[in-house]
Amino acid sequence: MAEKTIIPFGPQHPVLPEPLHLDLVMEDETVVDAIPSIGFIHRGLERLAETQDFQQMGYVAERICGICSCIHGQGYSQGIEALMGIEVPARAQFLRLVWGEESRIQSHLLWLGLAADAFGFESLFMHTWKLRERLLDWVERTTGGRVIFGANKIGGVRRDVADGLLADMVADLRAMEAEFAALERTFLGDATVRSRMEGVGVLPKALAQASGAVGPTLRASGVASDTRTLGYSAYDQVQWQVITEDAGDCFARIKVRCRETHQSFDMIYQAVAKMPGGAVESKPKGFPKGEYMSRLEQPRGEVIYYLKGNGTKHLERFRVRTPTFANIPALVHMLKGCRLADVGNILLTIDPCISCTER
Amino acid sequence: MREEQLYAGIQAAELPALAAQRLDLGWRLVVITALQNADGVEVSYVFEQGQRLQSLRLTLPLEARRLPSITGSYAAAFIYENELQDLFGVKVDGLALDFKGNFYMKARETPFIKAVASQAPMPPAPEAARG
Numbered sequence: 001m002a003e004k005t006i007i008p009f010g011p012q013h014p015v016l017p018e019p020l021h022l023d024l025v026m027e028d029e030t031v032v033d034a035i036p037s038i039g040f041i042h043r044g045l046e047r048l049a050e051t052q053d054f055q056q057m058g059y060v061a062e063r064i065c066g067i068c069s070c071i072h073g074q075g076y077s078q079g080i081e082a083l084m085g086i087e088v089p090a091r092a093q094f095l096r097l098v099w100g101e102e103s104r105i106q107s108h109l110l111w112l113g114l115a116a117d118a119f120g121f122e123s124l125f126m127h128t129w130k131l132r133e134r135l136l137d138w139v140e141r142t143t144g145g146r147v148i149f150g151a152n153k154i155g156g157v158r159r160d161v162a163d164g165l166l167a168d169m170v171a172d173l174r175a176m177e178a179e180f181a182a183l184e185r186t187f188l189g190d191a192t193v194r195s196r197m198e199g200v201g202v203l204p205k206a207l208a209q210a211s212g213a214v215g216p217t218l219r220a221s222g223v224a225s226d227t228r229t230l231g232y233s234a235y236d237q238v239q240w241q242v243i244t245e246d247a248g249d250c251f252a253r254i255k256v257r258c259r260e261t262h263q264s265f266d267m268i269y270q271a272v273a274k275m276p277g278g279a280v281e282s283k284p285k286g287f288p289k290g291e292y293m294s295r296l297e298q299p300r301g302e303v304i305y306y307l308k309g310n311g312t313k314h315l316e317r318f319r320v321r322t323p324t325f326a327n328i329p330a331l332v333h334m335l336k337g338c339r340l341a342d343v344g345n346i347l348l349t350i351d352p353c354i355s356c357t358e359r
Numbered sequence: 360m361r362e363e364q365l366y367a368g369i370q371a372a373e374l375p376a377l378a379a380q381r382l383d384l385g386w387r388l389v390v391i392t393a394l395q396n397a398d399g400v401e402v403s404y405v406f407e408q409g410q411r412l413q414s415l416r417l418t419l420p421l422e423a424r425r426l427p428s429i430t431g432s433y434a435a436a437f438i439y440e441n442e443l444q445d446l447f448g449v450k451v452d453g454l455a456l457d458f459k460g461n462f463y464m465k466a467r468e469t470p471f472i473k474a475v476a477s478q479a480p481m482p483p484a485p486e487a488a489r490g
């Protein structure tokens with residue numbers, strides 16, 4: 001039997017834009033165990049709720065992460081709206097869906113580009129990010145920002161978008177979707193991609209469920225779980241279905257994200273076609289009281305906002321459970337039995353967002 | 360939209376058996392969360408089945424912050440239980456992967472526990488003392 005050695009992986013590593021550490025227990029070239037460590041940049045944002053009023057905390061929520069910013073803002077707003085019994089106007093709900101799905105597309109394109117870079121396909125990375133920039137142009141034209149665009153507020157959304165502009169956006173998104181389909185053919189059909197991804201980092205269905213995995217990581221193992229089925233925002237007003245794959249390997253996680261990208265485009269087309277008129281916000285009155293767990297589907301999976309108010313302007317507790325935090329135990333299972341050279345690719349396929357995790 | 364969310368009070372000693380029962384029934388562990396209140400530290404174990412959330416909740420006095428681990432049933436709970444240890448100073452017994460309070464790099468011990476009247480105030484930092 002080979003002697004066991006421990007190889008430290010991260011917190012600084014070429015495939016990691018943010019710090020995460022793994023102690024890889026190796027037998028020759030095979031990983032037999034992995035011990036994760038996080039907490040290098042934990043910010044303690046949750047405690048800011050004690051000093052910032054509940055309206056200001058919306059800005060904090062949006063700044064938990066630059067990639068998932070929009071849906072963080074929505075999750076927080078939804079939680080406060082549930083506590084205060086605020087009815088959000090229908091148009092605002094549809095606009096939340098549009099920006100939420102644009103966030104999912106830009107996040108999936110960002111991830112696909114990073115994955116391409118990690119498995120050594122530089123030109124695919126560049127084409128994917130070029131398309132992402134064009135999508136961000138539309139986010140900027142409709143919200144005023146590209147990264148942290150502050151679209152959500154308690155009671156609705158911060159600004160309305162003219163119907164003509166929405167129609168122009170849909171026309172360009174259709175052209176972008178066709179370009180994405182060409183990139184997708186390379187991601188899913190190229191022999192070099194498949195050779196690095198197929199059969200690698202397999203997470204069986206039972207283990208995916210037992211490890212508490214969420215999002216594309218869970219759905220690529222054949223579990224049809226997606227928080228959007230709760231019907232928040234306007235997800236009960238558009239036709240869609242939960243996308244799953246059965247293989248549970250790195251390639252299945254790529255396929256799920258590619259298919260979800262198409263579905264997000266389609267949801268936006270439907271939402272714009274059905275966009276109701278009317279106001280885009282309801283003014284909140286009073287202060288939040290009681291407790292509520294708001295949950296939504298981030299691009300990386302389910303995010304939980306636990307909010308507790310005591311009838312004052314400060315929340316008693318603001319707690320965020322982000323999808324990457326929930327996916328770390330699943331990552332440990334994926335790594336067991338893999339080759340050292342595959343660790344970087346496998347790690348990337350949970351789409352780790354350490355900024356969210358170190359909220 | 361407001362989901363119905365249920366909370367059930369339990370005792371710490373019941374926790375491992377109740378967690379094992381939920382695992383057998385196919386419940387998913389969603390999150391373990393805590394907050395400090397007037398009675399101590401309130402810990403909630405949130406599970407989901409069929410899109411319904413249910414929390415098992417208990418309160419630990421500040422001077423006896425100790426819990427049994429549920430990693431025997433839900434191995435993935437290690438990540439939440441280490442967080443409890445680091446941020447709230449709750450000692451979790453039987454943790455499958457125990458970082459012993461070093462899961463997060465922290466500027467001070469148990470940063471989510473506020474000073475209470477019965478505790479001595481923190482001494483001022485040297486710079487502040489010099490005025």
